[in-house]
Each structure stands twice: as structure tokens, then as C-alpha cells.
Amino acid sequence: MAGKQITYGLYNDETDMMAAVKHANSKHLEIMDVFSPFPVHGLDPLLGLSESRLHIAGFVYGLLGTLTAFLGMTWIFTKDWPIVFGGKPYWSVPAFIPITFELTVLFAAVGMTFTFYILCGLGPGVTNKVLDDRITDDKFCIAFDETEVGRGEAESFFNSTGATEVHSKVL
């Protein structure tokens, strides 16, 4: 995002911001991004964001965990080092279930969380420039890329939709 000229407006309330997003859609203004201090419900479809597929990734990681645990224990106790415990068969499936379950959960959780941070480009040591320090406090921000929406057009949009402040910044 280096060197992008951004025009952004700040709103005091998420309902104002949502109304403005609807307004921008009707005028076919391409919104670059919306920033808010908490997740605003109902915003995603307005911005044309498709549903997150993280849960599919989670399922795949979980399955990987299931297979790792179950096949691993199977191989260890039937092929690599078979031992009889208390007269039970080598391949004692019921006894494998707790560990299989735990590893399913572990793989799914760790895999999904890492995927989340990588997809979002977040992580320890990452510094992203923020448009305004109050976005994580109480301001709701709509940002336009100046190459998509000219500054004049953006400013008149913000003024007509009740933005309390309009600024321009290079990200």
C-alpha cells in the first residue's frame, strides 16, 4: 500500500457510517476500505465482502490432526514398536480416541489462527500505518483511494453524508 493517496472521512456513529456506505454504493463510488473500533454487523455485504472461508481451512487442518494422531498411533503400536498393554490388542482403537480428538482440536486451532494472521498480514513486528488514531477508539472511517475517487468528489460525498471530519493522507 506504499504511497497511496487516501481521502477519508470519520463518522461518530456506525449507523451514519452504514448509511454513507449505502449512499456510496448507490453513487458507484469505489470504497477502498472501512475501519471501525469493533465489528459492525451488516457491513460486509454492503462492501461486497464475500464470507470468510477460514472455517474451511479450519476443517482441513482439523482433519490433518485427526489423521496424524490416529495413523501415527496406529503405525507406532502395530508396526514400529508393538507392545501388549493389559492383554489388549495392539490396535486398541477406543484408547486412541482421546488423543485423536485433542490433536484434531489443536491442529484446527493453531492452523486457523496462523492462517488468519498471515491472510490479514498481521503478526509480531508488523507495523501498519493507521489513518487516524481514533479509529480504534470511537470513530468510524470510510477511506477512498484517490486514484479511484477524486478528492473533490470524496469531500462532497463526506460532507453530504454527515462525516464529522474529512482528511487526506498518504499510506
Next chain:
Amino acid sequence: MSSPISVIREPLVQGHKTYHQITEDLISPTERTPGKAWIIGFILSVSVLAFGIFCILWTIWHGIGTWNLNRTVGWGWDITNFVWWIGIGHAGTLISAILLLFRQKWRTGVNRAAEAMTIFAVMCAGLFPLIHMGRIWMAMFIFPYPNTRGPLWPNFNSPLLWDVFAISTYFTVSLLFWYTGLVPDFATVRDRASGFRKKIYNFLSFGWTGSAKHWQRWEALCLVLAGIATPLVLSVHTIVSFDFATSVIPGWHTTIFPPYFVAGAIFSGFAMVLTLMIITRKVLHLENYITIGHIESMNKVIVVTGTIVGVAYLTELFIAWYSGYVYEQFAFFNRAFGPYWWSYFGMMFCNVVSPQIFWSRKMRRNVTVTFWISILINIGMWFERFVIIATTLARDYLPSSWSLYSPSWVEIGIFIGTMGLFFTLYLIFCRVAPVVAVAEVKSILKTAGDQYTGPNAIYHGHEHGHGGGVGGHIDDHGSHVETGHETKVHSTVSNDGSKSKGYNIPDYGGLQDDLTKIEGIGPKTERALNGVGIKSFAALSEMDIDVIQNILDEAQGNFAGNDPISWADQARLAAEGRWSELQALQDKLIGGKYE
């Protein structure tokens, strides 16, 4: 705001908070220099922790012989403490995961601290199996890795190994869930900070920006983590109970153990959450976020799980008798009337009898009662594990090897040391991170804030306030409140049509407060104010003193004795629900006048 606003449910955020006030209230404890209470608590915790570390080193140096375990009682305080701490951890996951799935909004007030508590409790718990091994430097043998001993693998059929997997998974998932929830709040701290502090929080916040797509993924992640943490938390204590249930010791070898242990874990966990939160809300002044309603909800969980535990105790007794198995019958007879009878009746009283007080709504909403009951439950649940472990082992199959067990100073030291560890970590957490989830509280404000719902509501139906509510912003000194209300001061006629004689009265809809709570306002004055449309604390707080004086002068009746000088100040405190501050102010006033 798709979810309907309930008129029945109690508001979860008190004091007519705006988004900015929420930030201010919840972040500022991390920005202030610590108070006296914190410093004393911290020094105490660290000293206790230091003694605990000394006892652990003593154990490792001299061996397990420094404990009073013997051939018959092989598990003593160590495993008792292990199960106790693990149980305490369960409430955090229950609050953050299960209540998220059930869409219980009250979780937002307590989930952050409860999850932190989970993580710290699991750390304390994990310590015990490790030092119990005796040769702690062999601890890596419990993990399956390609080693030079064959490779020789651990026994995957053993519940003790299942425990290793369950607890390390539980710790990891709780940590990820907790930290991911913290990232947006760390960003809030970052954006208020400067200098070196900003650098630290920039690192901790992972570069969070609040972008819509990030929030969407964040919510998806939290939901799935909650979904898998729910069976996980049930599995962890189930597996812990397998440590006992799969053995052939009378009193342990029972199928009721998994549900009984899980209920007990939630029970003891909620007790610890209550103990901590009651102290935290008092010290950090979070009464508006961790309300009496939150405490009542948790007390309901306490009475339900406590009763489940009670039913489990009785079921055990019945089944012991009904089984016709003499060893089982003896085990339970021995628990109640053997040498450790006091721990059995202590357990029964603390866990089964004492929480029954919470059938009364008045008691559920009494903070002092709740605090002491929570302490009793913490003690009682420790007794439960002691009863199960030590009293059972002390009288085994062979009367010739019967023995008694009491802990050595080293064992006591280690237990107290884990408390030191727990409180040290919790106190550091209170300083570094917001103890209430800031973003999550903001996200429920419009459905659960007391300006939108409940008896003090200002906004009704589809009318939403701007900036998240009344009150405006507290300026940097926090001493003066601007009215952020220009947009709403337009109506000169209140809803029921009563005329105001040209006064500019802010419109708060049908909101009607008891204005006589303001010192200096009696029923007559209240009628006069109502007559011009001032019916709520909020409206009164925005009036100029001169205007109020004018209203009184023009109203019928004699109001010469009234001096409205302090009314707006009092009304502001009342409108924001800051009753204790109002009380303090009124103590200083004489007849509503400043001295």
C-alpha cells in the same frame, strides 16, 4: 443492529457510556501508575511465589522424599492441587466459548479476565505433574518424539498421557483465543500511547488496523475457536477424571466421574472468577461494566453446577450401597466417618449447602455474600479433590498397609507458591492489558447499554443516539463533561405534549426519572420541573442554572428557598448511574447548596 432490543433484559453497560468513555474507562488502568493496593498485592504475590520456587527447587534437589507421600498414599497435595487448578481454569473457556455460542452478551464483561485466569490456572496446574515426576529433567519423555531409546514411545493407552495431550492442547487453544481477542484492544492502547510505550503496544497489537475484512475474519476465527473450544473444555476434565476412573481403586472406579468432574470444574471456576472479578471491579472501578447483573448471572451458574455436584455426591453414595460391593461401600463410609471426616463434611457444606443461598435473588445480587460464598466454594472444591485422592488412598485393600497422610512444609509451600504465581501473573495482566474486552463491550453497547434498554433508557425503538450515547466526551482532565448533544436539543415540546414556556429542553422521549433523588428537589419542585418538560436526570443535567432559576421563578408556588446551583451536577451523576459519587457529593451539600 439486527438483534432486537430487549426490554426485559437488564442493561449490561451502565452509566450511559459513549464509545469514547468505554475506551477511557477500560484502557486508563493500564496507563496510570499502579496504586497502593496493586503494589502491596504484587509484592505479596511475588514473595509467596519466591517461596514456592524455593520449595520446588528443594524438591528437585532432595527428591520427592521431602514430601510426606508414602507407599499407600502416592498422590497427595500435588495431584489435589493439579485437579483443583485445572478445574478453576474451566470457567474461562466456558464463559468465552460456550457463552459465545449461546450468544450470551453478558460474557463480554468478564470473558477477558476469565480467559486470562484460565491460562494462569493451567500454568499452575501443569507444574504439579511435572514436579511430581521427581526427575523433572526427564519430562520430555512424556512427548512422542523420535528418540535414541529405540525409538521408544509413550503409552498412548494411558489416561496419564491423554492428560498430557489434553492439557497442552487446552493451554495452547486458550492462549490463541485469548490473544486474538486482545489484539484489537492492544491496538486501542497503542493508538493512545506515545514513545516507547507505543512501540511495545505496536508489537503486541500485531499491526491491527480495524479494517472491515480483518474484523470479518476475526469474528469467523473467534466463532470457530469457540466452537472447538467447547468440546475441548468438556474433554479436558473428562480426561482428568479418567486418571481416576480407569483405575481399579474403590471410590475412583466409577462411570459418573466425567460429568461430575466437568460440572465441578465449571463450579469451582466460576467461584474463582467471582472472587477475582469482585476484587477487580472494586479496585479498578468497573462497576459499570461488571454489573450486579453479571454477578447474578454467574451466581445462577454456581447454583446449577453446585447442585449437579451435590447430586453426583449423593449418586456416588447410593451406587456404593446399591452395588453390594463391600470395598466400594467401605470407601464411602470411610470418607464420611474415617480419619478425614472433616474434609468430607467440609466439602459437603461448602459445595452443596452454601451455594443454595443463591436461590434467593437478593443474595445473588449481594456482592459481599457472593464474595464469601465464592471463597467457601474455592475451599470446598479443594476439599473435594483431597477427599477423592488422599482419603481414598489412605485406606486401601490391605488393612496392614493403611496409613495416614499430612503434607510436609515443602508441599504446603509449593501450593502457596502456585497461588503466588497465579496472582503475580493476574496482577501483571491487569497492568498490561484491559481487563474487560473493549471492542466487544462497544459492540454490545447499542443493544445492552443502559441508555438503550432498561429503566434508564433514553433512546427507544429505532432512534439511535449519536456517538454512542449521552454525555459527550470527558476532556483530558476528566473533570468536566461537555454536552455532546447539540443535535438532540431541538424539541421544545416533550412527547406527551406538555408545553415548555419557550425553554430549550432537551428531548429524552418518555424517560421519567425520580427527580427527588436530587438533593434540594422535593415533590413540589419535581412537579414544577416536569411541567416544563424536564423529566429525566439527563435533561436536567443539561440545563443552565439561570434557566432552572427562571423556571422556578415563573412556576406557581413558592420556590424561594430552592437554590438550583448543584442540581445539574447532581443530575449528571444520576444520569450516568454514578450513584456512589452522587452520594459523596450529597454528603458535602447542605440543602442542595455547596458549603
